[in-house]
Amino acid sequence: MISEDTCIEERFARSALTEDNPYQTTDDAMRWLNERGAENALLVERVPFTALREWSFESSTGDLVHRTGKFFRVHGIRIHVSEGTEERSWLQPIVDQPEIGILGIIAKQIDGQLFFLMQAKLEPGNPAGVQLTPTLQATRSNYTQVHQGARPKYLDYFLDRAAATPLVDQLQFEQGSTFLRKRNRNVIVEVLEDVPVEEDFRWFTLGQIKKLLRVPNLVSMDARTVLACIPLRDRAGHRALGRGGDGGPQKGSFGARLYQSMAHGERPANADHVVQSWLTDVKCRVQLSVERIPLADMPGWARHERAISHEGARFFEVVGVTVRAKNREVSAWDQPLVSPREKGMVAFLVKEIGGVLHFLVQGVVEPGNPDIVSVGATVHCVLSERSVHDPASWPPYMEEAVHAPQSAIRYSCVQSEEGGRFYHAENEYRVVEVDPTFAAVPSDRYCWVTLRQLNELVRWGLVNVEARSLLACLSIT
Amino acid sequence: MISEDTCIEERFARSALTEDNPYQTTDDAMRWLNERGAENALLVERVPFTALREWSFESSTGDLVHRTGKFFRVHGIRIHVSEGTEERSWLQPIVDQPEIGILGIIAKQIDGQLFFLMQAKLEPGNPAGVQLTPTLQATRSNYTQVHQGARPKYLDYFLDRAAATPLVDQLQFEQGSTFLRKRNRNVIVEVLEDVPVEEDFRWFTLGQIKKLLRVPNLVSMDARTVLACIPLRDRAGHRALGRGGDGGPQKGSFGARLYQSMAHGERPANADHVVQSWLTDVKCRVQLSVERIPLADMPGWARHERAISHEGARFFEVVGVTVRAKNREVSAWDQPLVSPREKGMVAFLVKEIGGVLHFLVQGVVEPGNPDIVSVGATVHCVLSERSVHDPASWPPYMEEAVHAPQSAIRYSCVQSEEGGRFYHAENEYRVVEVDPTFAAVPSDRYCWVTLRQLNELVRWGLVNVEARSLLACLSIT
Numbered sequence: 018m019i020s021e022d023t024c025i026e027e028r029f030a031r032s033a034l035t036e037d038n039p040y041q042t043t044d045d046a047m048r049w050l051n052e053r054g055a056e057n058a059l060l061v062e063r064v065p066f067t068a069l070r071e072w073s074f075e076s077s078t079g080d081l082v083h084r085t086g087k088f089f090r091v092h093g094i095r096i097h098v099s100e101g102t103e104e105r106s107w108l109q110p111i112v113d114q115p116e117i118g119i120l121g122i123i124a125k126q127i128d129g130q131l132f133f134l135m136q137a138k139l140e141p142g143n144p145a146g147v148q149l150t151p152t153l154q155a156t157r158s159n160y161t162q163v164h165q166g167a168r169p170k171y172l173d174y175f176l177d178r179a180a181a182t183p184l185v186d187q188l189q190f191e192q193g194s195t196f197l198r199k200r201n202r203n204v205i206v207e208v209l210e211d212v213p214v215e216e217d218f219r220w221f222t223l224g225q226i227k228k229l230l231r232v233p234n235l236v237s238m239d240a241r242t243v244l245a246c247i248p249l250r251d252r253a254g255h256r257a258l259g260r261g262g263d264g265g266p267q268k269g270s271f272g273a274r275l276y277q278s279m280a281h282g283e284r285p286a287n288a289d290h291v292v293q294s295w296l297t298d299v300k301c302r303v304q305l306s307v308e309r310i311p312l313a314d315m316p317g318w319a320r321h322e323r324a325i326s327h328e329g330a331r332f333f334e335v336v337g338v339t340v341r342a343k344n345r346e347v348s349a350w351d352q353p354l355v356s357p358r359e360k361g362m363v364a365f366l367v368k369e370i371g372g373v374l375h376f377l378v379q380g381v382v383e384p385g386n387p388d389i390v391s392v393g394a395t396v397h398c399v400l401s402e403r404s405v406h407d408p409a410s411w412p413p414y415m416e417e418a419v420h421a422p423q424s425a426i427r428y429s430c431v432q433s434e435e436g437g438r439f440y441h442a443e444n445e446y447r448v449v450e451v452d453p454t455f456a457a458v459p460s461d462r463y464c465w466v467t468l469r470q471l472n473e474l475v476r477w478g479l480v481n482v483e484a485r486s487l488l489a490c491l492s493i494t
Numbered sequence: 495m496i497s498e499d500t501c502i503e504e505r506f507a508r509s510a511l512t513e514d515n516p517y518q519t520t521d522d523a524m525r526w527l528n529e530r531g532a533e534n535a536l537l538v539e540r541v542p543f544t545a546l547r548e549w550s551f552e553s554s555t556g557d558l559v560h561r562t563g564k565f566f567r568v569h570g571i572r573i574h575v576s577e578g579t580e581e582r583s584w585l586q587p588i589v590d591q592p593e594i595g596i597l598g599i600i601a602k603q604i605d606g607q608l609f610f611l612m613q614a615k616l617e618p619g620n621p622a623g624v625q626l627t628p629t630l631q632a633t634r635s636n637y638t639q640v641h642q643g644a645r646p647k648y649l650d651y652f653l654d655r656a657a658a659t660p661l662v663d664q665l666q667f668e669q670g671s672t673f674l675r676k677r678n679r680n681v682i683v684e685v686l687e688d689v690p691v692e693e694d695f696r697w698f699t700l701g702q703i704k705k706l707l708r709v710p711n712l713v714s715m716d717a718r719t720v721l722a723c724i725p726l727r728d729r730a731g732h733r734a735l736g737r738g739g740d741g742g743p744q745k746g747s748f749g750a751r752l753y754q755s756m757a758h759g760e761r762p763a764n765a766d767h768v769v770q771s772w773l774t775d776v777k778c779r780v781q782l783s784v785e786r787i788p789l790a791d792m793p794g795w796a797r798h799e800r801a802i803s804h805e806g807a808r809f810f811e812v813v814g815v816t817v818r819a820k821n822r823e824v825s826a827w828d829q830p831l832v833s834p835r836e837k838g839m840v841a842f843l844v845k846e847i848g849g850v851l852h853f854l855v856q857g858v859v860e861p862g863n864p865d866i867v868s869v870g871a872t873v874h875c876v877l878s879e880r881s882v883h884d885p886a887s888w889p890p891y892m893e894e895a896v897h898a899p900q901s902a903i904r905y906s907c908v909q910s911e912e913g914g915r916f917y918h919a920e921n922e923y924r925v926v927e928v929d930p931t932f933a934a935v936p937s938d939r940y941c942w943v944t945l946r947q948l949n950e951l952v953r954w955g956l957v958n959v960e961a962r963s964l965l966a967c968l969s970i971t
Contacts, residue, residue: 025765025767117777178775183767183768183771184767185767186767186770186771186774187770187774188774188777202774202778288502290502290660290661290662290663291660293663293664294660294663297665297679298655300594300665301594301665301679387865476770477954477956479954
């Protein structure tokens with residue numbers, strides 16, 4: 018059965034190396050997305066909270082709740098972080114949605130190549146309309162039919178284990194800054210039988226999706242987090258796949274070096290047990306307490322007619338929208354959304370150590386983390402007190418990320434966060450390669466890891482969604 | 495640096511294969527343990543709760559608390575488990591100790607062989623006096639000196655990363671039936687400089703400790719959980735280590751087959767992503783809610799003069815003891831302990847699939863689990879409603895474990911749980927090999943995995959302490 022395992026990693030890698038697709042070219046896909054976007058356009062309007070028909074402020078707590086008590090609840094939390102002699106405390110609203118949803122992609126082997134069934138979909142908070150999303154995105158409320166809408170398409174492929182074989186099946190948590198332990202099951206299932214292709218759905222190679230990840234705001238966060246779970250390698254080692262003729266990574270290219278860093282036996286600067294010890298140590302040094310409080314009882318935050326806002330104009334706001342649409346499980350609804358104050362920055366510094374690309378990761382403390390600390394990108398400047406516009410507030414390595422010379426930027430693109438929960442939330446995602454002589458500031462909070470090690474940390478749910486998002490954008494071509 | 499990583503796994507394996515020790519034979523070690531046990535004997539007396547000087551029932555809640563509010567608290571919980579159409583609810587007391595302690599062993603390479611500094615130590619709840627324990631076991635209260643006692647010996651080797659190199663450094667949770675998310679940092683550090691050997695401490699090879707694990711109740715749970723984290727293999731594959739002359743595993747022996755099952759490239763029946771999918775699926779099917787309630791507010795449980803007991807005489811009791819001792823950080827104290835109603839049973843069924851040993855694991859739901867479900871042994875009949883004495887209540891595979899023919903029993907020994915929290919808590923630990931034709935009852939709750947896969951699950955804190963305990967008992971000789 019080992020060959021089956023080998024097979025999966027290699028099959029993913031092969032699909033990542035090609036845009037050859039008998040169903041559509043990548044340009045066709047762009048046109049199709051735009052066309053579906055126009056067809057299914059959403060009318061989204063910011064409204065006062067009093068205009069939300071299904072949502073209201075609970076009288077006893079001031080929490081923002083759905084009339085059924087389902088979906089999610091916005092309440093307050095008091096956070097206390099201590100680390101050595103340093104102590105920090107703050108209050109903030111948080112979205113409480115403890116159930117586990119599904120983000121699922123159907124894969125199918127067609128003529129020896131793996132294809133992925135992706136959907137053209139709009140969400141009310143999207144900054145730029147239509148996005149490429151997984152085959153299925155369903156909250157537990159969705160698939161247990163709380164909202165009485167239509168049954169989500171393709172759901173049964175994910176609920177019935179006989180109908181499909183999981184290739185990826187991992188629990189991943191989402192934004193720790195704004196969600197209290199929200200998790201989704203990130204799944205890719207392979208289906209052997211014929212799969213009907215519904216309107217708004219199309220087959221893509223992984224290489225085509227990677228190409229679309231170079232376009233701002235086009236591939237949804239839900240798609241990115243699932244893609245980030247995929248190991249791209251051949252198990253045998255880092256022999257180049259499909260070199261030359263059939264479009265393999267070009268030797269010495271950034272893609273080929275990523276591929277090498279993902280391989281087994283890649284010679285990491287820090288052995289696996291050293292990386293684990295680093296993470297254990299950060300978790301033991303930080304103490305995080307998160308206490309639930311009523312939304313009405315939050316000094317420093319004010320509830321206005323159209324927004325719940327921080328008086329210092331920091332973090333984010335909670336706003337309300339009404340939405341009308343043709344092509345949804347329900348045709349009109351309203352809901353709260355989290356609206357960031359500014360565009361954030363998420364960046365990896367990478368460098369060669371011993372000839373192998375390494376990523377600088379850090380331990381990030383956020384209130385919604387399931388276990389104190391998540392593994393994050395080198396720069397994680399998102400929805401926090403720090404501002405991209407105020408260099409005095411910048412975290413370590415922000416300077417290197419923002420002011421990187423063009424020649425050092427391996428990836429840079431604006432991507433948006435989940436439009437079903439966030440309103441126009443964008444981050445600049447960036448990978449910057451620094452010189453092998455670049456010395457990281459000595460700090461227990463950071464560690465150099467290879468892509469294989471990072472993929473392993475992703476696998477067990479230890480890497481935060483922003484870092485996963487950025488990893489998904491990396492292409493081995 | 496990959497060679498360093500290879501080195502560690504191989505060095506552990508080499509130490510596991512030998513009892514050669516210039517400091518003491520294994521027989522010497524037994525005599526030394528008995529002698530230390532006599533020297534440091536504890537006088538433990540069960541007393542009424544009113545006789546506990548430092549502990550009392552909090553007036554507002556009835557919770558059992560220390561006067562400082564530190565160490566731990568016994569309160570109540572209401573548990574609700576739902577899975578498909580099945581719903582279960584119950585109330586029980588639980589020990590709440592959310593801080594992270596340290597269980598640490600110092601390792602030192604002496605003349606090319608790895609030795610481990612172990613302590614002879616007594617705990618009030620031990621069923622049979624002295625035990626072999628890690629170099630250090632310290633709660634956070636211990637090492638932040640809440641109880642004003644002496645500073646634990648060897649503490650600085652674990653707090654000062656410059657003094658020692660971690661070989662193992664993992665967060666592991668403990669009994670999910672009685673602890674609310676109690677975790678310890680399980681650490682093995684290698685020290686290069688000379689280490690003073692204090693009274694009550696001695697150097698052991700891993701092979702010697704494995705030998706002592708065949709003696710009932712002699713190696714403590716704290717030692718076992720740390721030992722369970724150790725990968726025993728050479729990274730290159732399963733070439734036999736030190737075959738023949740220098741005491742390697744005998745070809746075809748159970749030890750050699752364990753070693754093969756631990757190797758990379760061992761051909762598992764279920765590929766790694768299939769095992770992960772199995773665990774993800776169990777977590778998604780089970781919903782667990784744990785709600786804190788006052789200890790005073792627990793229908794079905796009664797507080798007597800000397801015990802808090804379940805009226806159906808099930809689960810466990812909470813009792814109080816006073817302790818006098820010579821050789822402790824503090825010389826006399828009293829404390830509550832958890833006292834099981836009966837001896838439990840923890841067993842792995844193993845069988846060869848494709849010529850490779852596989853272990854049958856199950857998803858175990860207990861209230862103190864950090865993430866709904868832990869990976870447990872095939873039979874996990876501990877501190878629950880099920881009774882070893884009542885076959886009608888037996889879980890699946892209990893029959894095979896209890897009534898295994900002698901020729902199929904690969905390991906069987908009574909081991910005790912942590913004597914600092916449990917009073918005379920013993921479980922029968924067993925490994926039973928079944929015929930390759932043995933068919934497991936089809937159930938989504940169980941999965942066959944190799945020892946390598948199980949070790950990987952241990953590494954990320956996903957395997958419960960009872961299963962880890964049993965894994966520690968396995969010897970590759």
